[in-house]
Amino acid sequence: MKSYKLEGRVINGLDDHVIEKGCVLVEQDKIVFVGTVEECPNLIPELVETIQIPNATIMPGFIDCHAHVVGADSQDYDECTASHMDLILNAAHDLGQLLDSGFTSIRDMGLFGPSLSRAVDLGLVRGPKIMPSGRIISVTAGHGDHGYQFSKAYLNEHSPLSVLADGVPECLEAVRTQFRNGAKFIKVMATGGVSSPIDKITDVQFSETELKAIVAEAERRGTYVAAHCTGTEGTLNALKAGVKSIEHGVMLDESCIQIMVENDCTLVSTLAISLGIPKMKAVLPAHIYEKGKVCAEKNLKSIEMARAAGIRIAFGTDYTNSKNTRYSDIGKEFEAMIEAGLTPMEAIQSATKNAAYLLKQSDEVGTIEVGKTADLVMVSGNPLEDISVLRGSEKIKIILQNGVLVKRSE
Incomplete structure (x- = not known):
């Protein structure tokens, strides 16, 4: 399996903290680093693919x-x-x-x-x-x-x-x-x-x-x-x-x-x-x-x-x-949640951390943390400012599932 370095705004699903110039490293099927681009370990370029898209936001799947x-x-x-x-x-x-x-x-x-x-x-x-x-x-x-x-x-x-x-x-x-x-x-x-x-x-x-x-x-x-x-x-x-x-x-x-x-x-x-x-x-x-x-x-x-x-x-x-x-x-459901009074962060966490709890899989997925399975989504835009960037499949640019790149639409 390839290793990936995803760069962009990181919403980890765990709390309200956002890393604006963030980096997520994936090796095999696991997340091995979450932090800023400056803190990211130097890897041999031939062994890792860097994924960058304009105004990227990285979230749990x-x-x-x-x-x-x-x-x-x-x-x-x-x-x-x-x-x-x-x-x-x-x-x-x-x-x-x-x-x-x-x-x-x-x-x-x-x-x-x-x-x-x-x-x-x-x-x-x-x-x-x-x-x-x-x-x-x-x-x-x-x-x-x-x-x-x-x-x-x-x-x-x-x-x-x-x-x-x-x-x-x-x-x-x-x-x-x-x-x-x-x-x-x-x-x-x-x-x-x-x-x-x-x-x-x-x-x-x-x-x-x-x-x-x-x-x-x-x-x-x-x-x-x-x-x-x-x-x-x-x-x-x-x-x-x-x-x-x-x-x-x-x-x-x-x-x-x-x-x-x-x-x-x-x-x-x-x-x-x-x-x-x-x-x-x-x-x-x-x-x-x-x-x-x-x-x-x-x-x-x-x-x-x-x-x-x-x-x-x-x-x-x-x-x-x-x-x-x-x-x-x-993704219309995200917009409906905002209409019902949830914040954009609450809506995102409902589909990540909270949902993983209900699936009895909190130790595996639902948040971007070191050691967890690399189920990740990247979009172009900031859903905390405009939740509609999560609405349609055409707006979802990058998807990793179990560390495998299963969608790429840059």
């Missing part, structure tokens, strides 16, 4: 904590009827677009995550490293029940996104099946949602008994449960059961905030979609628009409360590579 790479939306496949072979091949292609947008790691929620994770690790597929949940677990008639015209048995056979489980025995079977297939954490639908056609956003899905059984089973595997949460009551239900990751958290109240603080629970943002829906009436189905417009204002309040309480906010998008959620435009 970004992490999307809420991805759905099921290969359906980018080609308008019907996920309930399309061949799984078509879907997974398309998903493998889509992963490259995520990587090109600066995302060197993701948490993926869907059937193909474990297989895609292994393929990326083996070098067979170009894309982010993946922490997979396997299929999302939902109750019948819940947020994961997108094919109500089909039988429950058919959906559990064919859906690449979710599995339906009712009662503790089915919930345990669903959890154990995800682990059997390679899941590293579990995702559940604890409330209704915006995109599902047969529930309300305030619906409580899963009993507390069911959720506690799911959480206990995950904890026996040394991992945790993430919960889709829109309505308040269902969110409280999930928190009382012990989930560690609240996805969306649209309608948090003080009781939710208190438990999240006590349990060191992370809030995953997905703000670009939430704040974007009220502006998309012309292109969305009526049931999605009507439910979605209710959520935007409440979501802003939830973020404000979580931030004030010091709750860890991790970057997540809920993007699926649809026409409205292109992976090449996934």
